[in-house]
Amino acid sequence: MDGIPFIKMHGLGNDFVIIESRNSPVEINVALAQAIANRRTGVGCDQLIVLESSDKADAFMRIWNPDGSEAGACGNATRCVGALLIAGARRNEVVIETVSGLLRASSAPDGYITVDMGEPRLDWEQIPLARAMDTVKLDYAAAPGIASPAAVSMGNPHVVFFVDDAESVKVEALGPAIEHDPLFPQRTNVSFVSKQQDGSLRVVVWERGAGRTLACGTAACATVVAATRRGLVDRKAVIWMDGGRLDMEWRESDGHVIMTGPIAVAFSGVIALPPRVKAA
Numbered sequence: 328m329d330g331i332p333f334i335k336m337h338g339l340g341n342d343f344v345i346i347e348s349r350n351s352p353v354e355i356n357v358a359l360a361q362a363i364a365n366r367r368t369g370v371g372c373d374q375l376i377v378l379e380s381s382d383k384a385d386a387f388m389r390i391w392n393p394d395g396s397e398a399g400a401c402g403n404a405t406r407c408v409g410a411l412l413i414a415g416a417r418r419n420e421v422v423i424e425t426v427s428g429l430l431r432a433s434s435a436p437d438g439y440i441t442v443d444m445g446e447p448r449l450d451w452e453q454i455p456l457a458r459a460m461d462t463v464k465l466d467y468a469a470a471p472g473i474a475s476p477a478a479v480s481m482g483n484p485h486v487v488f489f490v491d492d493a494e495s496v497k498v499e500a501l502g503p504a505i506e507h508d509p510l511f512p513q514r515t516n517v518s519f520v521s522k523q524q525d526g527s528l529r530v531v532v533w534e535r536g537a538g539r540t541l542a543c544g545t546a547a548c549a550t551v552v553a554a555t556r557r558g559l560v561d562r563k564a565v566i567w568m569d570g571g572r573l574d575m576e577w578r579e580s581d582g583h584v585i586m587t588g589p590i591a592v593a594f595s596g597v598i599a600l601p602p603r604v605k606a607a
């Protein structure tokens with residue numbers, strides 16, 4: 328039976344099916360992406376990642392959400408792909424091309440991976456928003472006490488709400504309405520953030536096209552940028568997501584957002600394709 332080999336990896340529980348398509352191209356379409364990502368009838372993942380050939384990087388990383396939409400960035404997956412490419416290339420740093428630009432991944436102590444996620448996009452048209460607004464504090468309210476968020480793009484749209492207690496936000500109730508609000512023409516990822524006693528930031532995420540996830544790397548990037556712009560942190564932050572910790576910096580020297588965190592391999596396998604049934 329025909330099949331597509333894959334490896335399942337995750338970063339803090341944000342999990343990915345990764346398909347190698349650089350040598351023998353694998354044709355993925357919306358229906359196949361949805362089928363693979365389906366947690367009941369497929370392999371199941373938060374994003375499907377397809378590695379394609381690139382003439383300016385070690386690989387081009389294509390990112391599919393479980394709803395079949397393509398995403399412009401995926402921080403935790405970039406760490407996982409970085410680890411795979413570093414192992415294969417026997418180098419400590421690799422370059423990954425995405426639709427949003429070139430990202431550099433490098434090995435860090437304790438088997439962690441550091442990714443330079445590039446510069447945030449901060450203009451309302453770059454998020455994008457449907458109308459001109461100050462992205463430090465949007466003129467937008469989602470619910471009582473859930474208002475005036477910041478907006479940041481890391482190559483994908485993020486809206487960041489600062490709240491008293493992120494863990495008490497009803498994410499599944501609020502997430503879909505915010506994701507689909509007409510203010511966000513390309514929908515948006517949604518983060519709820521609260522500052523903790525020790526100065527770290529607790530972040531709970533509703534992802535565009537994926538729903539609630541245990542972690543989201545680009546949300547962590549958007550959060551450190553938004554929190555710095557709002558005066559809550561000074562460019563560096565320890566971010567605690569449901570799945571664990573990310574160490575973040577919005578670097579002053581070049582304005583790039585740097586993320587460091589763990590990755591893990593779960594298993595590998597083959598996605599079985601339906602037998603080619605010949606028409607009678």
Ligand SMILES: N[C@H](CCC[C@H](N)C(=O)O)C(=O)O
Nearest residue numbers: 398401402403483543544545
């Ligand atoms: N899990 C990913 C984000 C996926 C973003 C995707 N949901 C979108 O439509 O932008 C991360 O670690 O950054």
